Amino acid sequence: MKSRYVITGFIALLAVAPLVLPTFQITLLNYIGMYALVVLGLVLLTGVGGMTSFGQAAFVGLGSYTSAYFTATQQFPVWLEWAAGSPWLALIAGVLLTTAVALILGALTLRLSGHYLPLGTIAWGISLYYLFGTMKNLGGHSGISDLPPISVFGFALEKNEEIYYLIWAILLLAVLITQNLLNSREGRAIRALKGGQLMAESMGVNTFRSKLIVFLISAVFAAVSGWLYAHAQRFVNPSPFGLHMGIDYLFMALIGGVANVWGALLGAGLLTMMKQWLQDILPFIFGDKGNYETIVFGLLIVFIMHKTPGGLWPILMHFVPASLKTKKKLLPAATDKHAAAPDLPRRTQPEKGDLILEARNVTRQFGGLVANKEMNLQVHAGEILALIGPNGAGKSTMFNQLSAVDTPTSGEVLFRGQSLKGISSRQVASLGMSRTFQHVKLLPTMTVLENVAIGAHLRGDRGIISSALHLERAQEASLLKEAERQLIRVGLGDYLYEEAGSLALGQQRILEIARALCADPCMLLLDEPAAGLRLKEKQALAELLDKLRSEGMAILLVEHDMDFVMNLVDRIVVMEFGEKIAEGLPQEIQTNPAVLEAYLGGAE
Amino acid sequence: MNFQIAVLLGQDGITNGAIYALLALSIILVFTVTRILLIPLGEFVTYGALTMAAFQSGRSTGVVWLLLIMIVIGCALDIRNLLKNGYDLRKVQWIILKLAYAGAMVALTQLLTLSEIPMFLQVILTMMLLVPVGPMMYRLFFQPIASAQPLVLLIVSIAVHVAMVGIGLLLFGPEGGRTQPFSDTVFRLGSVMLKSQTLWVIIVSIALIVFLFLAFERTLYGKALRATAVNRMGARLMGISPDFAGKATFALAAFIGVLSGILIAPITTLYFDSGFVISLKGFVGAIIGGLISYPLAAIGAVGVGLVEAFSMFWASDYKEVIVFTLIIPFLIWRSLTSHHVEDEE
Numbered sequence: 001m002k003s004r005y006v007i008t009g010f011i012a013l014l015a016v017a018p019l020v021l022p023t024f025q026i027t028l029l030n031y032i033g034m035y036a037l038v039v040l041g042l043v044l045l046t047g048v049g050g051m052t053s054f055g056q057a058a059f060v061g062l063g064s065y066t067s068a069y070f071t072a073t074q075q076f077p078v079w080l081e082w083a084a085g086s087p088w089l090a091l092i093a094g095v096l097l098t099t100a101v102a103l104i105l106g107a108l109t110l111r112l113s114g115h116y117l118p119l120g121t122i123a124w125g126i127s128l129y130y131l132f133g134t135m136k137n138l139g140g141h142s143g144i145s146d147l148p149p150i151s152v153f154g155f156a157l158e159k160n161e162e163i164y165y166l167i168w169a170i171l172l173l174a175v176l177i178t179q180n181l182l183n184s185r186e187g188r189a190i191r192a193l194k195g196g197q198l199m200a201e202s203m204g205v206n207t208f209r210s211k212l213i214v215f216l217i218s219a220v221f222a223a224v225s226g227w228l229y230a231h232a233q234r235f236v237n238p239s240p241f242g243l244h245m246g247i248d249y250l251f252m253a254l255i256g257g258v259a260n261v262w263g264a265l266l267g268a269g270l271l272t273m274m275k276q277w278l279q280d281i282l283p284f285i286f287g288d289k290g291n292y293e294t295i296v297f298g299l300l301i302v303f304i305m306h307k308t309p310g311g312l313w314p315i316l317m318h319f320v321p322a323s324l325k326t327k328k329k330l331l332p333a334a335t336d337k338h339a340a341a342p343d344l345p346r347r348t349q350p351e352k353g354d355l356i357l358e359a360r361n362v363t364r365q366f367g368g369l370v371a372n373k374e375m376n377l378q379v380h381a382g383e384i385l386a387l388i389g390p391n392g393a394g395k396s397t398m399f400n401q402l403s404a405v406d407t408p409t410s411g412e413v414l415f416r417g418q419s420l421k422g423i424s425s426r427q428v429a430s431l432g433m434s435r436t437f438q439h440v441k442l443l444p445t446m447t448v449l450e451n452v453a454i455g456a457h458l459r460g461d462r463g464i465i466s467s468a469l470h471l472e473r474a475q476e477a478s479l480l481k482e483a484e485r486q487l488i489r490v491g492l493g494d495y496l497y498e499e500a501g502s503l504a505l506g507q508q509r510i511l512e513i514a515r516a517l518c519a520d521p522c523m524l525l526l527d528e529p530a531a532g533l534r535l536k537e538k539q540a541l542a543e544l545l546d547k548l549r550s551e552g553m554a555i556l557l558v559e560h561d562m563d564f565v566m567n568l569v570d571r572i573v574v575m576e577f578g579e580k581i582a583e584g585l586p587q588e589i590q591t592n593p594a595v596l597e598a599y600l601g602g603a604e
Numbered sequence: 605m606n607f608q609i610a611v612l613l614g615q616d617g618i619t620n621g622a623i624y625a626l627l628a629l630s631i632i633l634v635f636t637v638t639r640i641l642l643i644p645l646g647e648f649v650t651y652g653a654l655t656m657a658a659f660q661s662g663r664s665t666g667v668v669w670l671l672l673i674m675i676v677i678g679c680a681l682d683i684r685n686l687l688k689n690g691y692d693l694r695k696v697q698w699i700i701l702k703l704a705y706a707g708a709m710v711a712l713t714q715l716l717t718l719s720e721i722p723m724f725l726q727v728i729l730t731m732m733l734l735v736p737v738g739p740m741m742y743r744l745f746f747q748p749i750a751s752a753q754p755l756v757l758l759i760v761s762i763a764v765h766v767a768m769v770g771i772g773l774l775l776f777g778p779e780g781g782r783t784q785p786f787s788d789t790v791f792r793l794g795s796v797m798l799k800s801q802t803l804w805v806i807i808v809s810i811a812l813i814v815f816l817f818l819a820f821e822r823t824l825y826g827k828a829l830r831a832t833a834v835n836r837m838g839a840r841l842m843g844i845s846p847d848f849a850g851k852a853t854f855a856l857a858a859f860i861g862v863l864s865g866i867l868i869a870p871i872t873t874l875y876f877d878s879g880f881v882i883s884l885k886g887f888v889g890a891i892i893g894g895l896i897s898y899p900l901a902a903i904g905a906v907g908v909g910l911v912e913a914f915s916m917f918w919a920s921d922y923k924e925v926i927v928f929t930l931i932i933p934f935l936i937w938r939s940l941t942s943h944h945v946e947d948e949e
Contacts, residue, residue: 052755054762112938115641118758119891120935122884123928130928134921243880247762254759290773298767302745305760309752 014168018161027160028272030232033167036268037225039252040174040261041218046250047258048182049214050194051110052118054246055125059098059219061132061241063226066094068144068236073137087150091227095220102219103212110211125246132238143237150231163232170228171265174221177468178261181217184467185460185479188450190214192443199441202403203519204429204458213464251301257313266313271297341477344459346520347432349552350416352382356523356554357433361411362401364394371397372408373578381522384545384555386565389575390598395558396438396527398575402556403435403525404428415523430458434521436512438528438558444501448492448511451500453483455518486514491540506533510541517548524548526557530564542568566590574598613913619802619871620885621909622809623649623864627886628893628901629816630857635895636833637853639754640746643761645886646879647768648734648861653869654772654876655730657781662719666775667733668709674740675706681744709733723786727866731859738858739851746854747847765880772876785870805867812860813902829853881924885912888931894938 018026038056046052070090109120133141149158150166157163181187189210192200197207230236248271256267278293286292308315350356357379364372371394379385389395400406402413404420404427413420415431434455442451456479462472487493490510495503500511509529516524530538538561545555545568559565565572566586574582574589576598582589589595627645634642651667658665679699686695709732718726745764749756791798820826832839832849840846865874888908893901908927915926 050755052758108932109935112935115635115754115758115895116891116935116938118755119641119887120931123888123931126881126884127925127928130922130924134925244766247766250759251763286774290770290778292770292774295767295770295774298763298765298770301763302760302767305752305756305763306748309756 011172018164023160026164028276030160030164030167032265032269032272033164033171034225034228034232035249035252035272036265037167037171037174037228038222038249039256039264039268040171040178041221042249042253043258043261043264044178044190044214044221045218046253047260047263048191048194049211051211051215052250053121053215053218054118054243054250055105055121055128056218056222056249057241057243057246058125058128059102059222060226060229060245061128061238062098062101063091063094063223064230064236064241065132065138065144065226066090066097066223067227067230068147069138072144072147073139085148087148087227087231091224094223094227098219098223099216102216106212106215110215111208121246122243125243129238129242132241139237141238143235145235147230147234147236149234157231160232163228167228167232170224174224175261175265178217180470181464181468182261184470184472184476185453185457185462186210186213186464186467188446188454189457191446191450192454196441196443199437200454200457202405202425202429202435203454203515204426205454206426217464248297251297254301254311255304257311259310260313263311263313266316267311270312341474341481344456344478344482344520347522349522350381350554352380352552354381355379356381356416357402357556358414359398359402359411360414362398362408362413363410364397364401364406365409370578372401374411375401375575375578375580377573377580377583379523379554379556381554382549382552383571384549384557384569386569386572387556387558387575388560388562388565388572393575394578395575397578399525399527399558403433429519432520432522433525434516434519434523435525436509436516436527436529438531440505440508440512442500442508442511442515444499446500447497448487448500448503449480449483449496451511452487452515452518453479455486455515456482456520459518459520483514483518486517487511489517490514490544506537509533510537513541513544521553523554524556526555526559528559529557530559530561538564609917613917614910615798615802616916617910617913618906619805619868619909620912621906622805623868623882624885624889624905624908625902626809626812626860626864627883628889628905629813629898630860631883631886631890632893632895632898632901633816634853634857635890637829638742638746638750638757638850640757640761641887642854642857643758643880643883644741644765644768645857645861646881646883647765647772648738648858648879649865649868649882650772650874650876650879651734651737651768651775652730652862652865653783653874654776654781654865655734656726656783656866656869658776659718659726659730660723660783661781662717665713668713670771670775671733671737671740672706672710674737674744675702678740678743679703705736723784730866731862734862735855735858738854738856738861741858742850742854747850750846750850769877769880772879776876778876780873780875781869782873783866783869799871801867801870805871808863808867812863816856825852885909885927888927891931892934 017029021029038060042053042056067087067090070093071085071087074084076084105120105124109117112120132138138144149156150163151157152166155162157166182191189200189205189207190213192205193207193210193214200207200210226241229240252267252271253264254267255270256265257263274296275293278296282292282296283290304311355378357377359375359377362372362375363370375398377385377387387395387398397406401408404413404423404425407421415428415433418431420428443454459482460472460475460479462475466472484493484496487496490513492503492507492510492514495507500508503511509532513524513526513529516526530541533541542564545557549555549570557565557569569586572582572584572586572589573580574592574595581594581598582592584592627649630645631642634640634645655665655667679702682695682699686692712729713733716729718729721729741764745760746757749760785799785801786804787800789800791800791803820830828839828844829849829852831842832844832846836846839849868874885908886905889905890901892904892907893899908930911930912923912927915923919926
C-alpha cells in the first residue's frame with residue numbers, strides 16, 4: 001500500500017508544479033511527459049515484449065502530421081470539411097491511421113527473428129521521415145504552422161502551463177492502462193514473448209497476435225504523443241521525427257530501465273534534462289556550437305550497457321528500503337475475494353478406456369537419418385503409457401511428432417480421432433493435449449502463480465481492452481483461482497508468489513505439470529517429469545499421476561528412471577534406433593530379451 | 605531517357621553499388637564472426653574521406669588524438685588486467701608497441717607538411733591513422749560484453765555510432781569535404797565517357813573482394829575466423845582467441861570502410877554525418893544476402909546502387925524512400941520462409 005502514497009504524492013507534486021515553477025521548466029516538463037509516453041510504448045515493446053524498434057519517432061510523426069493536416073491546412077475535399085479544424089477528430093484520425101500503418105508494418109516485420117526487426121524499423125523509420133520532408137501537401141521541409149490549440153470543454157489550452165495538465169493526465173492514464181494490461185491474461189501472454197514463445201504457443205497463446213498487439217499499442221502511444229507535440233508547438237516539421245530521435249527514444253528507455261513502466265519516466269526525464277544541461281555546457285568546452293551531447297550520450301549508453309544493462313530504475317529501487325516496497329500481489333485483496341470467484345467451465349472428458357492418441361506408422365526422416373521408423377502406439381483415457389529407450393533411440397523425435405511440434409515424413413498421428421497433420425501446437429492445446437518440456441521452460445521473473453495461469457490461457461476470453469481497463473477482474477479471479485488450485489494439487493501451494501526462477505529444478509518440473517493441468521486437458525504429455533526430483537518428490541509425483549489416471553486422464557511420459565516407470569505405468573513402449581522393439585506390461589518388458597540387449601548389451 | 609543518360613546513371617549506380625558491396629561484405633564479415641551489426645562502419649567511410657580532405661586542404665585534424673586517446677585507454681585497461689592476472693611478457697611487449705605506434709603517428713602528423721606529400725602517402729597515412737581505430741573500438745566497447753545478447757550488442761553498436769558522429773563533428777567540423785581524384789584521365793568508349801575514378805572504385809572493389817575470398821579460403825587465419833563464425837565455443841576450444849577474432853574482423857572492416865571513404869571522396873561530398881545512410885545502404889545489401897551470403901549481398905548492394913541512381917533520375921525526391929523500402933520484399937520473403945517460433949535465450 002505504501003507505494004500508493006508515493007504515487008499520490010508524485011501526482012500532487014505534478015499538480016502544483018505549474019503554480020510554482022517558471023514557464024521554462026514547465027516546457028521542459030511538457031517535453032518529458034510527451035517523450036515518456038513514447039518511451040512507455042517502447043518499454044512495453046522492447047522491455048516486456050523483447051522487440052526492438054528504432055522507428056517510434058516515425059509514429060510520433062504520423063500522429064503529428066495527421067493532426068496538422070486536419071487542423072491547419074485547407075486541403076480537405078468538400079464532403080470531409082466538417083472534420084477539419086478539430087484537434088480531437090484529428091486525434092482519432094491519427095490513431096486510426098497509425099494503427100493501420102503499424103498493422104501493415106507489423107505484419108511485415110514482426111514474424112522476423114533476431115536482427116531483422118530492428119533493421120526493418122530503421123528502414124521504415126527513415127522512409128517515413130523522408131516522406132514527411134518530400135510530400136508537397138505536408139509543407140516539405142519547412143512544415144506546417146499555425147496549428148490551433150486543443151480545447152477541453154471549450155477551454156483552449158494555449159499556454160504551456162495549460163497543455164501541461166493534458167499531457168501529464170494522458171501520460172498517467174497510459175501508465176495505468178499499461179500496468180493493468182500487464183497484470184492480466186493478455187499481459188501474461190505478452191510477458192511470455194521474451195524467452196517463452198515456444199512454451200506460450202504450446203499453451204495456446206497466439207504469440208504473433210500478442211506481438212502485434214504490443215506493437216500497435218506502442219505505435220498508438222507514439223501517435224498520441226505526436227498529437228500533443230503538434231498542438232503544444234503549434235507547428236510541425238520533419239526534423240523531430242527522424243531516426244536520430246527514434247534512437248533517442250530507445251536510449252531513454254535503456255537509461256531509465258527498459259523493463260519497468262516507471263523506468264520510462266525516469267529515462268525520459270534524465271535524458272531531456274541532461275541534453276539541456278549539456279547543450280549549455282559543452283560549447284564552452286569545445287569552443288563552438290554543435291550537437292556534441294551525442295558524444296556524451298553515446299558513451300553513456302555504452303557504459304550503462306556494460307555495467308547495468310537493466311537501466312537505472314533497478315539501481316534506484318535498490319536504495320529503497322524493503323519496508324517501503326509492497327510485495328507484488330496480483331489479486332485485488334487476495335484470497336477471500338477469489339475464493340468466491342466461480343470455477344472455470346471444464347471440457348467434457350472422454351470415457352475411461354476411450355482411444356485418445358494413436359500413432360500410425362509414423363516415420364520421420366532427417367535427410368538420410370531415420371529418427372522414427374514405422375512407429376505405432378496407442379494411449380487410452382485412464383492409462384499411463386511410458387516411452388522408454390536408450391539415449392538416441394528417437395524418443396524426443398517421437399514426442400515431437402505426437403505433440404505436433406514436428407510433422408511426420410509419412411504416417412499420421414490421430415488425437416481423439418482427428419489427424420494432427422498441418423495442425424499447430426497452439427491448436428493441439430485447444431484440442432485438449434497439454435505438455436511439459438524436457439528442458440524446463442518457464443518465465444523466471446514471473447511469480448509461480450502467473451506462470452501456471454498461462455496454462456489456462458485458452459480458458460479465458462477477455463481481450464486487450466477489457467484487460468487494459470480491468471473490466472475482466474471476475475474472469476481473472478477465476479483464472480488465478482484455477483492456477484492456485486492446480487498448484488495446491490501438485491504440492492506447490494506454499495510458493496504462489498515466489499519468483500518461478502527461485503524454485504529448485506525439481507519444483508520447476510512440478511510447476512510445469514501444474515501449468516499443463518491448468519489447461520484442463522484430457523491428455524498429458526510429460527517429457528522426463530521425474531528428472532532432478534528427490535525421492536520424496538518422485539513419490540508425490542507418482543501419487544499425483546496415479547490420481548489423474550483414476551480420474552480418466554490419458555498420460556504419456558518419456559522417462560529414464562526405471563523404478564519410477566515400472567511401479568507407475570500401465571504399459572511400456574521401448575524404442576531403439578528409431579524403431580519399436582517391444583511393447584507390453586512392465587513385468588513383460590523387464591524380462592524381454594530384446595529390451596535387455598538394448599539396455600545392457602547382448603551376450604555375444 | 606536516352607542511352608547516354610542511362611549509361612551515365614548506370615556508371616553512377618555501379619560505382620556507388622561497388623562501395624555498398626564492400627560495406628555489405630564487411631558487415632556480414634563482422635556479423636558472422638562477432639554477432640555485432642557494425643552500424644559505425646559508415647563513420648569509417650566519412651572519417652577516411654574527411655581525413656584525406658583535411659590533409660589536402662592543409663587543415664589540421666584531431667584524428668591522431670582520437671587514436672592516441674583510444675590506445676592509451678586500451679593500454680590502461682590492459683595494464684589493469686595484467687596487474688590482476690599476473691605478468692605476461694608478450695602482453696607487455698604489445699602494450700609498448702601500441703604506445704610507440706601512437707607516439708609515432710603523433711610525431712608524423714605533427715612533423716610532416718601533409719598537404720605537400722604525394723597523394724599515395726596521404727592515403728597510406730590516413731589508413732595508418734584510422735584502421736587501428738577499428739580494433740581499438742572492439743577492445744574498448746565490445747570485448748567486455750562479447751558474450752552479451754545480440755540486442756545489447758546492437759544497442760552498443762548504435763551508441764558507438766552516435767558518439768562517433770559527434771566526434772566526427774568535433775574533428776572535422778560541419779563543412780563537407782571533397783578530395784582530388786586519383787587521376788584526371790577520362791576514357792572514351794565510343795560515345796560514352798568513363799571517369800577514371802569510377803574505374804578506380806570498381807577495380808579496387810573487385811580486387812578487395814578477390815583478396816577477401818583468398819584470405820578466407822586459403823589462409824589459416826581466415827579459416828580461424830570462419831571457424832569462430834560457425835561455432836564460437838568450438839573455435840575457442842581449438843585455441844582461437846575470440847578477442848583476436850573480434851579485433852581482426854574490426855581491423856578488416858575499418859580498413860574496408862576507410863578505403864571506401866578514400867575512394868568515393870573525389871566523387872561525392874561527404875559530411876561528418878553522411879556515414880549512417882551510406883552504411884545503411886550496405887545493410888540493405890547485407891539483408892538481401894540474408895546476413896550470411898557474400899555473393900548475394902554483393903549483388904544486392906550493386907542493385908541498391910543502381911536503383912538509387914535511376915530513382916534519382918525519375919523521382920529524385922523519393923530516392924531514399926525507394927531505396928529503403930527495397931528491403932521490404934526481402935523481409936517478407938524472409939518472414940515467409942522462417943515460420944518456426946523462436947526463443948531467444
